[in-house]
Amino acid sequence: xxxxxxxxxxxxxxxxxxxxxxxxxxxxxxxxxxxxxxxxxxxxxxxxxxxxxxxxxxxxxxxxxxxxxxxxxxxxxxxxxxxxxxxxxxxxxxxxxxxxxxxxxxxxxxxxxxxxxxxxxxxxxxxxxxxxxxxxxxxxxxxxxxxxxxxxxxxxxxxxxxxxxxxxxxxxxxxxxxxxxxxxxxxxxxxxxxxxxxxxxxxxxxxxxxxxxxxxxxxxxxxxxxxxxxxxxxxxxxxxxxxxxxxxxxxxxxxxxxxxxxx
Numbered sequence: 001x002x003x004x005x006x007x008x009x010x011x012x013x014x015x016x017x018x019x020x021x022x023x024x025x026x027x028x029x030x031x032x033x034x035x036x037x038x039x040x041x042x043x044x045x046x047x048x049x050x051x052x053x054x055x056x057x058x059x060x061x062x063x064x065x066x067x068x069x070x071x072x073x074x075x076x077x078x079x080x081x082x083x084x085x086x087x088x089x090x091x092x093x094x095x096x097x098x099x100x101x102x103x104x105x106x107x108x109x110x111x112x113x114x115x116x117x118x119x120x121x122x123x124x125x126x127x128x129x130x131x132x133x134x135x136x137x138x139x140x141x142x143x144x145x146x147x148x149x150x151x152x153x154x155x156x157x158x159x160x161x162x163x164x165x166x167x168x169x170x171x172x173x174x175x176x177x178x179x180x181x182x183x184x185x186x187x188x189x190x191x192x193x194x195x196x197x198x199x200x201x202x203x204x205x206x207x208x209x210x211x212x213x214x215x216x217x218x219x220x221x222x223x224x225x226x227x228x229x230x231x232x233x234x235x236x237x238x239x240x241x242x243x244x245x246x247x248x249x250x251x252x253x254x255x256x257x258x259x260x261x262x263x
Contacts, residue, residue: 004191005180007198007257008153013173014066014102015114016040016142017054019220020170021066027076028202029250032141032148033175035074038100039066039114040142041123044132052142053133056214058123059223063107066114073099076252097137146207150176150188151242158185159241163232170220171229172212174242178259188243195248195262202251203262210242 010023012033017040027034043053055061068074078096102114112119120133141147151174160167169177176198180187191206198204217229233241 001197001260001262003181003258004196004261005152005178005259007253007255007259008177008179009255010253011170011173011175011177012036014038014068014100015064015104016052017056017058017061017215018104019062019065020173023075023255025075025252025254026175027080027250028148028175028198028204028247028253029077030147030247031139032143032247034076035068035100036175037142038138039102040136040138041120042134042136045127045129050144052136053123053131054215055218055223058127059218059225060107060126061123062218062220062223064123065105067103067105067111068099069101069103070099145210146244147247148176148204148245149174149210149242150178150204150206150245151210152178152180152185152188154180154183154187155185155241159229159233162236163228167229168220171216171218172242173215176253186237186241189240191261192243196245197260197262198253199251199257201249202247202253203249204245204247206243206245208244209240210244212239212241216241 010026011020012023012026012035013020014035016037041053042051046052078099103111104114104119105111106122115135124131124133151172156167156169189209192208194206196204212230212233214230217226233239
């Protein structure tokens with residue numbers, strides 16, 4: 001085994017396309033981070049294959065900040081200790097919807113429940129055409145593709161250097177930001193097809209490079225659109241940045257965990 005880096009930070013996004021939440025500790029299950037993208041808003045105007053409202057259409061979504069009412073109970077499944085005793089290969093770590101009750105801090109500073117009809121009205125403001133929004137809750141992370149995403153700080157810094165402007169890492173909306181031992185960007189591309197251990201027990205398989213879209217062109221605080229960000233990544237890196245992963249062994253991740261290459 002070879003140590004290739006450390007966890008710089010851990011993130012989850014309780015509502016698809018809204019602001020993310022930094023975590024010092026997170027449970028990573030087979031279906032993704034516990035509490036990650038467990039809510040989304042379906043949009044009747046969206047295409048059938050991807051029915052959700054996102055910041056690609058409603059850029060102001062990034063200014064809404066989800067907050068679990070009980071942060072401790074929302075950090076990991078309530079039966080995790082019992083489930084861990086069963087061993088890898090089983091999927092017994094299950095959440096409780098009552099532990100994942102969510103409020104949203106709106107751009108104005110008001111706090112509303114995620115299922116408050118007033119929130120749907122706010123999210124619909126400024127949308128073009130007919131848009132009927134409905135709240136969706138899921139026990140599995142409502143990710144675009146794979147359950148876990150990862151990107152290195154070295155990749156973020158390389159994109160920043162190529163653009164010549166400061167780039168906030170949060171544009172890339174990863175679950176795991178890592179510091180690679182190597183000092184060059186896009187080093188995580190070399191991990192595709194490899195297994196990694198994060199911390200003492202969790203194991204992931206790096207499946208593929210992460211194809212990027214308009215989301216990385218949106219400022220994570222203001223929603224302001226800068227098309228040059230995606231354009232540069234498309235021109236210089238075929239629109240890929242970061243990688244997608246599958247979870248082979250569940251486990252608790254913590255900030256500063258070591259990341260080891262297993263094969």
